[in-house]
Amino acid sequence: MKIDLSLKNESLYAGCKVEEVAGRLNLVTPITEAINIVGRNINKMVQETTSYNRNIVILTGPMAVWAYLIVFHACVHLFHEVRYNDGKNEVIVARHG
Numbered sequence: 001m002k003i004d005l006s007l008k009n010e011s012l013y014a015g016c017k018v019e020e021v022a023g024r025l026n027l028v029t030p031i032t033e034a035i036n037i038v039g040r041n042i043n044k045m046v047q048e049t050t051s052y053n054r055n056i057v058i059l060t061g062p063m064a065v066w067a068y069l070i071v072f073h074a075c076v077h078l079f080h081e082v083r084y085n086d087g088k089n090e091v092i093v094a095r096h097g
Helices: 031-047 065-075
Strands: 002-004 018-021 024-027 056-060 081-085 090-095
Touching: 031 065, 056 065, 065 081
Parallel strands: 002 056, 056 081
Antiparallel strands: 018 024, 081 090
């Protein structure tokens, strides 16, 4: 499974206000609110993923660190392996035996 954390991921940011300014997406929802919204959304997305598809999750896309922390926390104990891909390199950030 691959999760794009950029603001292009409508499922992850559903309920947040995102606007485009000068061709760039910006989160308008205050971070204190967005944290809870994104947390609920990622938990739902992960729960809807069958256990058969929970082997490896790859986190990718440009976004603030707080979003990566929330998504990582939701995935780390439900997937065998969590990876990060910056578009050039892919690294394993967590693995469970």
